[in-house]
Amino acid sequence: MTNKNEVKLFLCLAAGALVTAVGAVMNNNAGRAANPQPTASATAETAPVAAAAEAIPVLVAEQGTGIVVTKASDWAEQYPNEFNSYAKNDENSEHHSYIEQHPYISTLYSGYGFAIQYESARGHTFVVEDVTSTGRPHKLANCFTCKTSDFTAKALNDGVSAYSMAFEDMEAQITDPFGCFHCHQNEPGKLYITHTYLANALADDLDSQNMQTLSCAQCHSEYYFDPETKATTLGYVGHANATPDGILNYYNNLLDADGNAFADWVDETTGVRKLKVQHPEFETVSAAGGIHPDMSCVTCHMGTATAEDGTTFTNHYWSSPLDNPDLLESSCNVCHGDLTTTVEAIQKETVARTDSIGEALAKANEDLAKAVADNSLSEDDLAKARDLARSAQWYWDFVFVENSNGVHNKTLTKDCLDKAEAYLGELNNLLGA
Numbered sequence: 001m002t003n004k005n006e007v008k009l010f011l012c013l014a015a016g017a018l019v020t021a022v023g024a025v026m027n028n029n030a031g032r033a034a035n036p037q038p039t040a041s042a043t044a045e046t047a048p049v050a051a052a053a054e055a056i057p058v059l060v061a062e063q064g065t066g067i068v069v070t071k072a073s074d075w076a077e078q079y080p081n082e083f084n085s086y087a088k089n090d091e092n093s094e095h096h097s098y099i100e101q102h103p104y105i106s107t108l109y110s111g112y113g114f115a116i117q118y119e120s121a122r123g124h125t126f127v128v129e130d131v132t133s134t135g136r137p138h139k140l141a142n143c144f145t146c147k148t149s150d151f152t153a154k155a156l157n158d159g160v161s162a163y164s165m166a167f168e169d170m171e172a173q174i175t176d177p178f179g180c181f182h183c184h185q186n187e188p189g190k191l192y193i194t195h196t197y198l199a200n201a202l203a204d205d206l207d208s209q210n211m212q213t214l215s216c217a218q219c220h221s222e223y224y225f226d227p228e229t230k231a232t233t234l235g236y237v238g239h240a241n242a243t244p245d246g247i248l249n250y251y252n253n254l255l256d257a258d259g260n261a262f263a264d265w266v267d268e269t270t271g272v273r274k275l276k277v278q279h280p281e282f283e284t285v286s287a288a289g290g291i292h293p294d295m296s297c298v299t300c301h302m303g304t305a306t307a308e309d310g311t312t313f314t315n316h317y318w319s320s321p322l323d324n325p326d327l328l329e330s331s332c333n334v335c336h337g338d339l340t341t342t343v344e345a346i347q348k349e350t351v352a353r354t355d356s357i358g359e360a361l362a363k364a365n366e367d368l369a370k371a372v373a374d375n376s377l378s379e380d381d382l383a384k385a386r387d388l389a390r391s392a393q394w395y396w397d398f399v400f401v402e403n404s405n406g407v408h409n410k411t412l413t414k415d416c417l418d419k420a421e422a423y424l425g426e427l428n429n430l431l432g433a
Contacts, residue, residue, distance in 0.1 A: 056211040061185050061194045063156050069149045070186045072179030079188060081307045086180075086316040092123035095130075102355065104362035105400075108393060112265045112276060113137060121403070124318060128177040141170035145195070145232040146219035149181035150174045152194050160231040183215045191215050197223070201234035201242070209239065209286075212296035217282035220297075222247055222398075224264065227256065242283045244398045244416055248391065251275055263390075269369035271382075272389045277397040284402050289411030303327050343407050350399065350406030350413055357396050357420050364424060365389065367431045377430075385430050392423035 061067075076083040098118040099106055109115035113136030122130070127147045131138070142163040144151040150173055154162040162170075185192040191211050193199050195218040199206050206214075226233045235247040235254075254262035263273030285291060292299070298314075303324060305315040321327050322340050332339045368385055371377050377385060395416040399406070406413040 056191055058207050058209065058211050058214065059190065059192045060196065060199045060206075061156055061192045063159060063196065066157055067153050067186070069153045069176050069179075069181050071149070071176040072181075073176075075180055075188060079313075081305070081311060081313040082188075082316050085305060085313075087125070088317040089123035089125045092319075093126065095120045095122045102358065104355075104359045107362040107365050108358065108397075109276070110269065110365075111267050112274070114276065124178045126177075128174060132171060138167040140225075140230055141165035141167055142225055142230050142232055143167055144170050144174075145223075146182070147178060148174050149176040149179045152182055156194060156196070160226075160229040163225070163229060163231040182218065193218060195219065195232075197232050197234055201236055202239055203237055205239035210296045212298040213282070213286070216297040216301075217286075220279055220281035222278055222280040222283055224251070224262065227262070239286070243287050244280075244283075244395060244412070244419075247283070248275075248394050267365070270365060270372055270386065270389065272365075272368070272386045272393075274390060275394050275397070277394065277401050280398060280402055281404070281408060284398075284404070284412055285408045287409060287412050290409045291407065300327070346407050346410060347405040350417075353417055354396065354400050354405075357417060357424065358400065360424055361389075361393055361396055361420070364392075364427050364431065364433065367433050368427070371431060381430060385427055388423050388427040388430065392420050392427060395420040395423065 072083065072086060096119070098120060099115070105118065106115050109118070113134075116137075117135035119130065119134065128144075131143055131147050140163065141151060141154075144167075145155075145163075146152075151162065151170055154165075154170070154173070180188065182194055183191055185194055191214075193214055198214065198218050198221065202209060209217075221234055223232050223234050225231065234242075235250045236242045237250075240246070241250065251262045256262070261273055262275075264276045266273050281297075285297070286293075300321040301318055302315050303321075303326075304312050305326075306312050321332055322343065328339060336342055368389060371385070372382070398416045399413050399420075402408065402413075
């Protein structure tokens with residue numbers, strides 16, 4: 001298995017964010033009711049599975065309050081166990097080039113920043129360093145979404161105008177990387193949605209969601225930058241539409257003044273209006289067929305830990321459950337037998353199929369570019385070919401960039417790759433390939 005597919009990178013994307021409560025959570029947000037969560041049952045015949053998410057109210061941070069970030073390091077003395085486990089993310093420092101590992105993506109992402117440099121993710125504490133050192137161009141401050149508590153507070157205080165600031169202007173204001181503020185605001189023991197675009201996207205479905213999962217979903221989700229405001233925005237309204245089909249439909253119906261569907265960029269060699277999927281863990285896990293719907297992201301990727309003095313605390317080292325021997329022994333393997341072997345089998349199959357389709361997509365992209373250059377397709381066939389290429393790459397990319405390589409939702413993964421292959425087959429038939 002290649003480094004991209006190591007389970008330890010499940011939720012360590014550069015845009016990553018997941019933090020859970022460090023204590024009991026009280027609902028002090030008038031008008032928002034606590035959402036009761038299902039709990040995992042345990043009987044003599046069933047495993048003592050990890051505890052499901054507690055009943056935690058969905059709290060959305062207020063905007064325009066002038067809030068100032070309390071840095072993660074400022075909580076170190078009061079919450080040493082939580083802070084020290086957070087600092088442990090510094091140990092996850094290794095990364096590698098996806099372009100070197102999967103050369104075909106240079107063709108699929110041609111004309112976009114990810115064809116210039118595309119590094120694997122590492123610990124959340126490196127996100128500012130990673131986004132400022134990448135070879136990809138950064139024009140606006142919206143690239144700092146999820147990367148620093150300072151920008152999160154800036155967006156809360158200033159609204160959408162924060163997203164169109166110059167990248168360098170925001171960089172000069174950074175004092176705290178990804179830290180406690182994203183999920184706790186300045187109130188340890190409570191969870192807040194500080195990225196309000198998530199609340200906007202879920203709309204009336206917000207209160208029915210698991211707050212611990214929402215805490216992660218703020219950044220582990222598919223997004224785009226609004227063409228007018230440049231604000232980070234999710235491509236759906238309502239949880240039922242938070243699927244690959246629903247999001248693609250959203251983009252296909254988001255038209256510019258000339259009637260063109262939204263695109264992250266246009267491939268100059270083919271004219272295809274392409275979309276770049278961004279770490280859709282939330283949409284993948286919460287769609288039908290997702291892993292352990294009775295639990296939250298926190299259950300598997302954080303959990304509890306015991307300090308040397310016997311104190312139990314919430315672990316803030318974000319890792320794969322396979323890197324948590326206590327969790328594996330006490331919970332996962334009781335049901336799964338050998339979770340590591342199960343996960344590796346799913347990932348091996350997913351990666352092999354993803355690479356196979358990716359290589360075929362790159363070949364079709366080259367064939368389409370040649371057809372455009374030769375002017376060998378009618379106007380109608382060219383329009384159809386471009387649409388097929390856009391759709392095929394969308395469904396392929398939804399799997400390629402989702403960090404679990406199939407484990408988070410085997411059903412959805414198979415469905416996406418099936419659709420990518422189907423669109424690719426139609427494209428090849430049209431091109432006579």
